[in-house]
Amino acid sequence: MNTLIFFLRDTPIWILVLCILAENVFILVGAVLVGEGLARLYASHRVTEAAAPLTSLEIMLASTTVLLNSLVTLGGLFLWRADFIHFRMDSGWAVLLDFLVLVLVMDVAMYVLHRLAHVPLFFKMVHRTHHLYDNPRPLTLFVMNPVEALSFGLLWLTLLCIYDATWVGMSLYLVSNVAFGLIGHIGVEPFPERWKTTPILKYISTSSFHAGHHQDGDHNFGFYTLIWDRVFGTL
Numbered sequence: 001m002n003t004l005i006f007f008l009r010d011t012p013i014w015i016l017v018l019c020i021l022a023e024n025v026f027i028l029v030g031a032v033l034v035g036e037g038l039a040r041l042y043a044s045h046r047v048t049e050a051a052a053p054l055t056s057l058e059i060m061l062a063s064t065t066v067l068l069n070s071l072v073t074l075g076g077l078f079l080w081r082a083d084f085i086h087f088r089m090d091s092g093w094a095v096l097l098d099f100l101v102l103v104l105v106m107d108v109a110m111y112v113l114h115r116l117a118h119v120p121l122f123f124k125m126v127h128r129t130h131h132l133y134d135n136p137r138p139l140t141l142f143v144m145n146p147v148e149a150l151s152f153g154l155l156w157l158t159l160l161c162i163y164d165a166t167w168v169g170m171s172l173y174l175v176s177n178v179a180f181g182l183i184g185h186i187g188v189e190p191f192p193e194r195w196k197t198t199p200i201l202k203y204i205s206t207s208s209f210h211a212g213h214h215q216d217g218d219h220n221f222g223f224y225t226l227i228w229d230r231v232f233g234t235l
Contacts, residue, residue: 008077017074024070028062028142031178035138035186042188047211051137051187061129062142065149072153079157086164098169102159103176103224109155111228114221117148123217134214136185141178180224184210203227 008016079085088094117127129145160170183190189207196202203226213220222229229235 009081016077017070020073020077021067021070024066024073027069027178028066028139031141031182032138035141035182038190039138039186039188042186042190045189046187047189047208048187048214049135051133051135051140054137054139058133058139058143061144061146062139064146065142065144068146068149069153072150072157075153076157076160079161085157085160087167087170088164090166091168095166095169095172098165099172099176101163102165102169102173105159105163106156106173106177107222107224108228109159110152110223111221111232113151113155114223115234118217118221131214131217136187136211136214138182138186140185141181176224180205183207184223187211203230 076085080087088098116122123131126145126147130140130143130148133140133143165173184205184207186207191206195204195206205222205224205226209220209222209226219234220226220229221234226235
């Protein structure tokens, strides 16, 4: 871990920019490959119709999101170097606690942001772009208006400036963020039906849950859990 810290602190920015860009390209490619594999594996459990043929607009929007995610990551690096963001090196239960805090705080914050995105004016200006692809494919996770991509990134950086998370807890959250986003956009349901009645698991977002939002924009605004949709009556 110390080696990584020294690398991020002492390496010239231009090298880090290339590394960050490569990392975000790897995330997109990895997510699409895993998602397409799941879509084929669970092809008999479709929750949406098959996606329309891929368009150049989708590729352009996804590429823009990768660039903006890289910019957000670079911004986080600058904030860390400037001592606005701090990471703890704790282990054990502290990691689990930080992971849960990050998930729950981001979940409620993104629920609020998502509901605001469906206000008619904001929807028309920004969020409508994502809903052009209501029969999603894995790439759809990255297909959004640039303003929306930046909004999520700035929300994440704001939380890191306020909350000093453990390095491992933050990393686990970022991995789970991609995983949840991917599951929501593969168009099939990999989880068994019994999840809907199992304690704790029934509160976790699934592909069916997010597909329901794409088919009915007045419901299912949550990202990681169903908690806030239950609380605010939008489930």
